[in-house]
Amino acid sequence: MSSKEYVQKYLWRDHGQPLQxxxxxxxxxxxxxxxxxxxTTLLAYTQTRAWVLARLAVIKLTRPIRLSDEDEPGSLNKLTQKDAMVEMFVSAAPRVFGRYAPRHNQMxxxxxxxxxxxxxxxxxxxxxxAVIPWALTGGLETPIVQSKTWDGCHPVNGSSYSDRGGTTADRAANIYRRCWFNTTGILDSCGRQNGIIFDRPTMHISQDIACPFVGAACHPNVRPIRLEHVNITLRDFGLNLKSSLLFSSRLTCTPLNLDHFITDGSGNTTWLQVSDQKLLQYPPAHEFPNFRKRLSYPDGRGPRPNDTVKFFWPERTPGLLVWLTQYGDFDLEGGQSHGEVxxxxxxxxxxxxxxxxxxxxxxxxxxxxxxxxWPDYEYTMMGCLEQHRICVSGSPSICTRYGTISDAMFEIMYQKPRLPADQETIYDELRAIHEYGDLGSVHHFLTIRGASAMRPTIDNSVLGPFEFINSRQQWIRNVKAWFETSLLDYRLYLLANLAEDGRFGGLKKGRVRENLCGHVLFLDGDFxxxxxxxxxxxxxxxxxxxxCSHAERLTKATTHTKEFFYKVFETLSAKTKAISREIKTAIRDAFLYRVLRTLSAITFNNARSTPELGPGQTLTHESELERSRG
Incomplete structure (x- = not known):
């Protein structure tokens, strides 16, 4: 499948990075x-506008008092960069070249x-x-992109991992040898070649600890080693989710005293109490290996029909071999009663x-x-305790004890009332962490990879039948390799699912699987x-x-606009006043006309109702009353 089909384009947020x-x-x-x-084109245009500001600043500094000459053809406000540099070179030439310089006659x-x-x-x-495009794109680094939810992304059960688990585990081991072995740094080229994010969480190493197993199980005079990834986020797994949870894992390993686990069988046989059935499924009963036999080939191995490489152990590889057993009933010291052994x-x-x-x-x-x-012993033995812890970011008091991933999940869910408000996101994170605990653990990595994972980490290339390994504490180098390679393996697993068929397993709810489909981080050079x-x-x-370069022009335009609107306002105001006066005059004339007309009518009616009297006649009061009644 082409990466363009499942890459989230345009704007997105990487929750594991700072705001900038x-x-x-x-x-x-x-x-x-x-x-x-x-x-770049916009920057080129901005350069011309920056010259306008710089030119104005030089004018103010060199000629603080000057008449306005903006409309003049030779105004300094119209000076171009080319003309300014030509004038500079022409003026500076006599000072530099002396009499050999061309003469500039005009001042x-x-x-x-x-x-x-x-x-x-x-x-x-x-x-x-040059700098801005480089900075915006991160230079020559292959970009970290995010997957998106697409139609081809669908959930399956966790068994899908086993289909490609061996492939990704082998690739993870090869990447570790090339990129992380014997160094605490990161080679950028490794990330570009493999497509996975290559952030390397800090690995804390301690040997000032007691043996986690009780009694005489531990090898005498050997100090155990403890490796820890403390408070890593989902981004360290290769997932881009807003993380409120911090995940810690640690692996405590120590060589074991083999004699402590050997029991006598019938006849001259011996049994290893924690051995895998692969040790016992092929040879006849009388040819069981004698675990008490201390010298290896050719001086004292247990009897076998022949010494062919793949006769009894089909998974045999050159070098030391291993059988892996998850032993749940192993006795642990107090306070370390939880974890996978x-x-x-x-x-x-x-x-x-x-x-x-x-x-x-x-x-x-x-x-x-x-x-x-030749090796001193036919068989040797190592025991490891793998533990996990979950904490809530910003709430140090909400933290589980170290134990199995299931124990940590149960404890954090038990504190549900104290969890942040966005519990839906918390549940998504818990399910993602649970999948990592299943598929990204050291136990799972060793189970998938098989005996080949136990070969010593080689310093130099294998020359013929010989292996060149570190002469001291090689077992510690191997434990470190397992611990970090399991993380690389999980990142490769996520990317392999995206690139091949979009299948994700290990989670119970389909919605969360879709979220994981849309939140995988990886490197892609096509973007x-x-x-x-x-x-x-x-x-x-x-x-x-x-x-700012257009400020003066904008000021002038604003001034002209103000003057225009002021004139318009004055004109409208004058016309409004004239119309108002006309209206007032019309109203007044109409009112006076009605008043005069009314007075005229009253006068006319009074004139008609007054009787005519002869000379010397007057109206008496009684006669007036009678007339008024009549």
Missing amino acids: TAWQITLTDNEAIAFLALT SSVSLWFGVVAMINIVIFFALS LVLVYDAGLSRYSQSIDDPIYSAHVREFDVVY TNINFLGLIITLVFIVIITG
């Missing part, structure tokens, strides 16, 4: 080229500072045009070395032919990430420079 790099815009390479070309009114500032402006923006039994077989080895597991001091060292915050800062820078 968390938000990313994922584009295909072609889209990114077009986008960066546009950004220039352009200060040398204009040319200097123009050159500085060009150099700065030329550098920005791994018991590993090594068979020296035909191993031989070019130098003597002082190591409780790989001890070899039997010299032959002056060039070969480019643009830093979103950096892009915003770049655009703000462009807008500020461009806006």
Whole structure:
């Protein structure tokens, strides 16, 4: 399946990164080229606007008092960068070249500072045009992209891991040898080659601890080793979820005293109490290996029909072999009663070395032919205790005890009332952590990889039948390799599911599986990430420079706009006043007309109702009353 089908494009957030790099815009390479070309074009335009500001600053400094000459053809406000630099070179030539310089007859009114500032402006923006695209895209690093939920992503049960588990486990072991072996750093090229995120959590190492197993089980005079990943997040697994939980895992290993686990069988046979059935399924009863036989081949191995490499042990590989047993009833010291116990039994077989080895597991001091060292013991044994813990970020008091992943899940769910409000996200994280506990554990990695995982980590290449390994504490180097390789294996498992068929297993609820489909982090060179915050800062820078360069023009435009609107307002105000006066005059005239008309009517009616009297006649009061009644 093409990666373009399951990559989340455009804006997304990487929850494991700080704010300045968390938000990313994922584009295909072609889209990114077009986008960066546009950004560079905007920067080129911004450079011309920055010259306007720089030119104005030089004018203010060199000629603080001057008449306005903006409309003049030779105004300094119209000076270009090219002209400024030409004037600078022409003016500076006599000082540099003396009498051999060409003569400049006319006295220039352009200060040398204009040319200097123009050159500085060009150099700065030329550098920005290279630095900004480089910074926005992260340089030559292969970008970390996120998967998306697509139609082909569907859940299956956890058994799907076994279909490709061996492949990813082998790849993880090879990656560890090439990239993480004998170093605490990270080789960027390894991440680009393998596609997985290559962040390496800090591994805490301690040997100042007691043996986790009781009695005489532990090898005398050997100090156990404890490896820990403390408070890692889901991003360290390769998942991009907003994480409120912190996950810790630790592996405590120590060589065991083999004699403590040997019991006598019938006849002359011996039995190993914690052995895997693979030790016993092939040879006849009288040919069981004698575990008390201390010398290895060729001096004293238990009787076998022949010494062919794959006769009894089909999984045999060159070097020391191992059988893995998860032994649930192993006796542990108090306070460490929780965890998964791994018991590993090594068979020296035909191993031989070019130098003597002082190591409780790989001890070899039997010299032959002056060039070969045989292992001292036919069988050796190692015990490991794998434990997990879950804590809530920001709440140190909410933390489980170290134990199995199931124990930690139960304890954190028991504290449900104290969990943060966003419990749905907490449940998603718990399910993802539970899957990691099943598929990303050291026990699972060793089970999937088989006996080949137990071969010593080789310092140099194998030359013929000889293996060149570290002569001291080789078993510690192996334990470190298992602990870190199991994490690489889980990351490869997630990526393999995306690239092949989108199947995810180990979780119970379909919705969560979809979330995992859409939150896997990996590297893909066919895409480019643009830093979103950096892009915003770049655009703000462009807008500020461009806006300030147009400030004077905007001021003039604003002034003209104000004058225009003022004139419009005055005109409208005058017309409004004239109309108001006309309306008032009309109302007044109409009112006076009605008043005069009313008075005229009253006068006319009074004139008609008054009787005519002769000379010397007057109206009496009684006659007036009678007339009024009549």
